[in-house]
Amino acid sequence: MGLKRMLGAFGVGGPSVDTVLTSPDTRPGAPLTGHVNLTGGSHDVQIEHIGLALVARVEVEGGSGEYGATGEFFRATVSGPMRLAEGEQVSVPFEIVVPWETPVTAVYGRHLRGMTLGVRTEVAVARAVDKGDLDLIAVHPLPIQERILEAFARLGFQFKHADLEYGQIAGVHQTLPFFQEIEYYPPAQYAHAINEVELTFVTNPHTVEVVLEFDKRGGMFSGSHDSYGRYTVPHADADTTDWAQVVDGWVRQALTHYQAVPGYGHGHGHGHGHHGPGMGGMVAGVAGGMAAGFLAGEVIDEVFDEFEGED
Known part of the structure; x- marks a missing residue:
């Protein structure tokens, strides 16, 4: 559960948002549920949409070495257009399904050192998007x-x-x-x-x-x-x-063996290139263009400053 946060992109007297997860615990392929609670500010606003995004910190290997970048790997719209009146309180329920490939961040109830994952709430009003509320989640193994x-x-x-x-x-x-x-x-x-x-x-x-x-x-x-x-x-x-x-x-x-051979089920030995044939080749192989945020400079490291404060 995040703290109620004023949506600064909308100026003084704008609305505030507080996203409440039913539980921060989930698993790959499982639902994540909760409510996005909005409180109107000092004037009426027309909200264009409310979205949720899963955000992770990733190590990227570039020409000058390895560096950390932060970006989205999943996004869902949980509400379309709505009018939020002055001082009005609205609660929007949501259920999103966590991608099957979502990394594990907690084992035996303990945080896995080195892993940081969260769900971020975005509210769009009059073409201004505020990346407002942010909540840590714990992804347990299947x-x-x-x-x-x-x-x-x-x-x-x-x-x-x-x-x-x-x-x-x-x-x-x-x-x-x-x-x-x-x-x-x-x-x-x-x-x-x-x-x-x-x-x-x-x-x-x-x-x-x-x-x-x-x-x-x-x-x-x-x-x-x-x-x-x-x-x-x-x-x-x-x-x-x-x-x-x-x-x-x-x-x-x-x-x-220098190259491992199968030892179980349908396995077959296979080396893996961590970074493939280069940045261009990797992007071509990623479904839905989800890699674009990592390559186009849309890094959002400031988001994780909040994680460090809440952890």
Whole structure:
């Protein structure tokens, strides 16, 4: 729930907005519900529309190195035109469905370090758009994701960091312009051969693509190098599989192969290019032009100043 905020774009005496989420907790593919509460100011206004946007901070690799950018990856209109009278109070209910590829930000009820995600409310009046209310949300893993995360923990992997990387994974269908990397330090039984492991989920209504990148230690006559594995896992298998055994198999394959081979279900080994063939190529592959906000300079880092204050 955000604090009631005056919509500064509309001048002194303008309306204020307060977005109240039924719950800040959600999951990929699940609904997010609540109300946008408006209070009229000192004069009547004609509202053109009210919209909600999901906002994330993403790491982008450019010519001068990696930098953080902030942008929208989902937008929905929750109300069309309406007249808001002086001092009038209006509550607009909403329900939006969180995209299946939305990254996980909370595991076992705890915030995943490195992840920041929120829903922002926009109110448009007379061609002026105020990016008013902002609320943090917690995206919990789906059952299949949770079982795989549990397996890494049971095997002794230590969580290091999580972030969002701008780009496309080679050979994996993505609808969002970024993917999540969950980084782990290896336990003792793998540490002789692996520096760290990066886990990525790319989810759709039926399956989860599990992509693993292993930073392998070099030998006496060879430098360190990366090994990759990609596996397609049905949601229905969440509670019918020994996931610690499966994950252990994936890791041991990486120890013996430069390029990982399948170890479960419909998986097939596949390297992934984090940033694809360059900025232009990545944009072409993103459905609906959602990458435009990241490339066109529409960064909104000031939005996350509020997150840091509320967290």
